[in-house]
Amino acid sequence: MIQVVLPRNLQSLAGTGRTVELDVSGQATQRSVLDALEARYPALLGTIRDPGTKRRRPMLRFFACEEDHSDDPIDAPLPGEVAAGKEPYLILGAIAGG
Amino acid sequence: MLVGTRKGAFILNSDGTRKSWDVQGPLFPGWEIYHLKGSPVDPDRLYASQSSGWFGQVMQRSSDAGKTWETVGNQFLYEGEVGPHKWYDGSPHPYEFKRVWHLEPSLHDADSVYAGAEDAALFQSKDGGTSWAELPGIRTHKTAAEWAPGAGGLCLHTIIIDPTDHDRIFIAISSAGAFRTDDAGKTWRAINHGLRSNHIPDPDAEVGHCVHRLAMHPSKPETLYMQKHWDVMRTDDGGENWREVSGNLPTDFGFVIDVNANDPETVYVLPITSDSLHFVPDGKLRVYRSKTGGDDWEALTKGLPQEDCYVNVLRDAMAVDGLDPCGIYFGTSGGQVYASADDGNSWNAVVRDLPGVLSVEVQTLK
Numbered sequence: 001m002i003q004v005v006l007p008r009n010l011q012s013l014a015g016t017g018r019t020v021e022l023d024v025s026g027q028a029t030q031r032s033v034l035d036a037l038e039a040r041y042p043a044l045l046g047t048i049r050d051p052g053t054k055r056r057r058p059m060l061r062f063f064a065c066e067e068d069h070s071d072d073p074i075d076a077p078l079p080g081e082v083a084a085g086k087e088p089y090l091i092l093g094a095i096a097g098g
Numbered sequence: 099m100l101v102g103t104r105k106g107a108f109i110l111n112s113d114g115t116r117k118s119w120d121v122q123g124p125l126f127p128g129w130e131i132y133h134l135k136g137s138p139v140d141p142d143r144l145y146a147s148q149s150s151g152w153f154g155q156v157m158q159r160s161s162d163a164g165k166t167w168e169t170v171g172n173q174f175l176y177e178g179e180v181g182p183h184k185w186y187d188g189s190p191h192p193y194e195f196k197r198v199w200h201l202e203p204s205l206h207d208a209d210s211v212y213a214g215a216e217d218a219a220l221f222q223s224k225d226g227g228t229s230w231a232e233l234p235g236i237r238t239h240k241t242a243a244e245w246a247p248g249a250g251g252l253c254l255h256t257i258i259i260d261p262t263d264h265d266r267i268f269i270a271i272s273s274a275g276a277f278r279t280d281d282a283g284k285t286w287r288a289i290n291h292g293l294r295s296n297h298i299p300d301p302d303a304e305v306g307h308c309v310h311r312l313a314m315h316p317s318k319p320e321t322l323y324m325q326k327h328w329d330v331m332r333t334d335d336g337g338e339n340w341r342e343v344s345g346n347l348p349t350d351f352g353f354v355i356d357v358n359a360n361d362p363e364t365v366y367v368l369p370i371t372s373d374s375l376h377f378v379p380d381g382k383l384r385v386y387r388s389k390t391g392g393d394d395w396e397a398l399t400k401g402l403p404q405e406d407c408y409v410n411v412l413r414d415a416m417a418v419d420g421l422d423p424c425g426i427y428f429g430t431s432g433g434q435v436y437a438s439a440d441d442g443n444s445w446n447a448v449v450r451d452l453p454g455v456l457s458v459e460v461q462t463l464k
Contacts, residue, residue: 009128009153013169043169047153051173059152093152 002028003088004037007060010048010091014041019088028083030062031074048091059094099417099437099460100144100164101429102131105453107146109164116425116439119448125167126158133414133457135201136163140208141461145227147198147213155197157213159227170227174198174215177234183217184246193217193237200414202257205264214254218245218271220283233283236269241288241305248272248308248327249373255413256309261316268322268337273308276324278337289337293326310353311413315362323365323392325355325413330367332392343392348379354416358441359424363391366418366426366442368411376431377408385426387442401445402436409434415455420462429455 001021011018022036038045049056054074056062061070065079065087081087099110099119106124125131126148134146146158146167155174158167174195182190196216204210209226219237221230236242236254245252253272260266265282268289275290288304298306308327315321324331324340328351331340344350349369358364365388371379378384383402386395409430419425426442429435433452438445 007152009150012127013153013156043156046172047150047156050154052175057152057154 001085002033002036002082003085004033005088005090007091007093009093010044013043013047015043016041021085028078029075030069030072030078030089033078033089059096061092061094063090063092064088099427099435099448099458100134100136101435101452101455102133102146102414102457103429103433103453103455104130107131107134107148108449108452110435110448114421116419116421116437119437121449122164124453125164129153129156131456132197133200133459134158135203135459136461137203137208137211138205139203141463143203143208143226145201145203145211147201149197155195157198157227171223171229174213174219174221174230175232176219176237177232178238181238181243183242183252184244186247188246190243193219195219196251199253199255200257202259205259205261212257212259212267214257214269216251216253217247218242218252218254218274220254220257220269222283235279235284236271236277236286239277239286239288241274244305245271245274246306256312258312258314258322260314260319262319266319266336268312268314270309270312270324272310273306273327275305275307276309276312276322276337289333290340291338292333292340292342293324293331294329294342295327297327311355313355313357313365315357315359318362321362321391323355323357325352325367327351327373330355330392343388345388345393345395347386347395348384352411353413354411354428356416356418356426358426359418359420360422361389361424364389364424364441365392366416367395368416368428370410376410378410381406381408383407383409383430383436385428385438385442385445398438398442398445400443401438401447412456414457417458417460419460425460427458427460429458431455 101108106127108123110119137143142163144160148156185191198213200214202212213221256270258268277286293307311325330344332343385398409432416428426438435448
């Protein structure tokens with residue numbers, strides 16, 4: 001199971017805790033993980049990726065294994081530790097605003 | 099009372115005396131709630147626009163008067179070819195959906211609701227918000243390439259459905275002006291004749307006027323009142339011609355305007371110092387009332403702070419109830435919500451310390 005850590009506002013929107021576990025079929029990529037996340041929690045549709053273009057929202061970033069994967073190709077494999085469920089895939093909101 | 103704020107929504111309940119209020123919330127804490135409004139057909143059906151600079155647009159629906167909510171559709175896609183509008187510097191800028199500013203439930207179907215968006219567009223849902231379709235006639239208006247955003251964005255912020263003819267709808271866009279459709283949104287005409295805006299190259303232009311708010315009394319749908327960037331205006335022919343009714347106001351800049359539920363000639367505005375000073379003049383929070391449909395205004399101050407007050411009241415943050423005497427309500431950038439249960443003669447702070455208020459709506463339940 002892949003672990004995904006959500007920012008606080010998305011936790012409340014999805015009605016879940018900080019970490020969710022997802023069963024992702026096939027290779028673990030950012031696209032497959034985000035697709036699985038949105039399928040499990042439809043309330044999150046459009047909040048992480050633009051609903052039309054599917055591009056990452058500009059004030060969110062994706063981290064895994066202490067590396068920033070925000071600008072990686074969406075279909076690139078995620079680190080093996082993430083795919084194995086040993087390390088989480090983190091969705092972070094920019095620290096900005098008030 | 100349905101209150102949208104910069105950090106969540108609140109529902110305030112009172113009985114007909116409107117003396118004490120029970121405050122529920124925050125709903126959707128941490129999110130900007132630009133607007134929430136109930137269906138006049140089924141007051142238990144509420145719609146809310148929830149948005150965030152981080153997470154985009156979320157739409158919420160309640161079928162039990164706000165006790166529980168469910169997320170509904172948040173895909174707002176512009177139809178067909180999407181042209182440019184003008185950017186602040188006059189250069190062309192592509193239309194891009196940012197958020198829903200205003201929700202206007204249908205007058206005859208609880209599952210039907212309009213949404214006014216930034217960048218300026220009108221959407222409609224006929225399935226309770228599950229899906230949204232653009233009514234592209236307004237965004238593709240012949241003047242649309244000339245529209246430019248106001249300081250708050252290029253937003254379609256006002257939607258008024260004519261209660262005698264549901265195909266006739268009035269909208270306002272900052273800073274394009276006012277528009278009217280007579281065919282349920284297929285085609286639109288600019289209705290800005292008589293407006294004069296000295297800050298635009300042609301003060302009498304067909305479009306380019308920063309209209310902040312329109313208001314109508316349901317018994318007199320040919321008459322509309324307007325709070326423009328500067329100037330309070332009135333039309334008696336459905337927007338064909340406007341005349342200024344600012345009269346003796348201390349300043350005619352402001353955002354809100356509303357009409358007493360029991361008298362179509364009694365109007366309320368809340369003057370703001372200027373476009374560069376978005377707070378009330380002289381440190382005094384004053385609602386101004388005209389009982390003559392404009393021109394002659396009186397300050398209403400009883401119960402409102404008359405020193406050291408420097409708040410703003412945004413365009414969707416005033417509402418009236420349907421009781422007699424009429425209740426008037428408004429919320430401030432400082433998080434206070436004030437209410438009057440006597441046509442505006444006296445006021446009380448219902449709450450004082452909410453996040454900055456973006457919108458106030460009232461449902462009168464029987």
